[in-house]
Amino acid sequence: MDESVVVSPDWLAARLEEPGVRIVDVRDPWEYEGIGHVPGAVSVPFDSYRDESDVDRGTLPGAKAFAELLSGVGIAPEDAIVAYDDTHGVFAARFVLTALEYGHDDVRLLDGDYSAWNRTYETTTDEPDLEPTAYEADPLSREESPLVGLVAVEDALERGALFVDTREDHEFEEAHLPGAVRFDWREVVDDETRRLKAEDELEDVLGEYGITPDREIVLYCNTARRISHTYVVLRALGYDDVAFYEGSLTEWLANDGEIETGPA
Structure with a gap:
């Protein structure tokens, strides 16, 4: 498996303290807050990066809205993002696709989900301190986009x-x-x-x-x-x-x- 696309729990566990690695939890807020999450993860619920009001755009949220979302949780364009959910990765994969479409160079899916992580590694209910960034999206051109x-x-x-x-x-x-x-x-x-x-x-x-x-x-x-x-x-x-x-x-x-x- 290409680790620039999908990473194992072991890969992530070895990099939890690295400042350039940002972890995104796309579950519902009550799961993130009440059940626990991967240490250092920020909460970006699935509904926050999905918009079904614009037929021409599919369900993408729009570049400006996505940039504001990532800015609010302190993610910068140069960060390596690892996304996860607790549904075998299907909701997190949508985040990966969205981030790629808006020009984020390094975004990866956690192989497995929260339950898979929790079998081996510790979780927490502590929320990280967030410092907003001035994130700017750089959407792919029609030729570059899948x-x-x-x-x-x-x-x-x-x-x-x-x-x-x-x-x-x-x-x-x-x-x-x-x-x-x-x-x-x-x-x-x-x-x-x-x-x-x-x-x-x-x-x-x-x-x-x-x-x-x-x-x-x-x-x-x-x-x-x-x-x-x-x-x-x-x-x-x-x-x-x-x-x-x-x-x-x-x-x-x-x-x-x-x-x-x-x-x-």
Whole structure:
């Protein structure tokens, strides 16, 4: 696994005291405050970096809002951020995707979640002292960004790209993009350890669905949350040609895009 994308609990534990490493807890505030958190972590709840009021932007919060959010918790553009949740990383992965889109160079997903961390390492209810920064976002250009829109998706369908639907069976059966394969995002997680499966296991699981590094891959779900996790995992495995359909099926259906129904 590429440690510039996904890091282990051991990696993080060895760097808790490093000033340039900032830890972001995206759980609900009551979990952060009442259950405990990784020492030094700041609270950035999932709802604070998700905005469903602007259809053209998907659910991204906007560069200005995101910059203000990070400024408020004392994060600077040069910091290395490690994000986690307690849901196998799916909400934290959305934070990773958002930070990358707004130009943060070093943002990583904790392999596992709060429960996985808590099995080995100490937690705390102490909140760190925060000194606000003057964070400025630097959004990726259209050429740099993995996010694609409706027209690009239509073109990818014409090219025969592999569309990967990360939703549940019943959702897929109701409607999916033409030719899509269904890949439940949770298949990459080991239920016992709550961490990602070993790299060779991941490659085998993905390969069973034809999700291989030589393919052009387009990810989608309903509102681009679940594909965030799959995107981060593929990126950590070295997949280069992975597009992220931010509008996902919500936008596709709103524009009367062609669909198929039935089981995978």
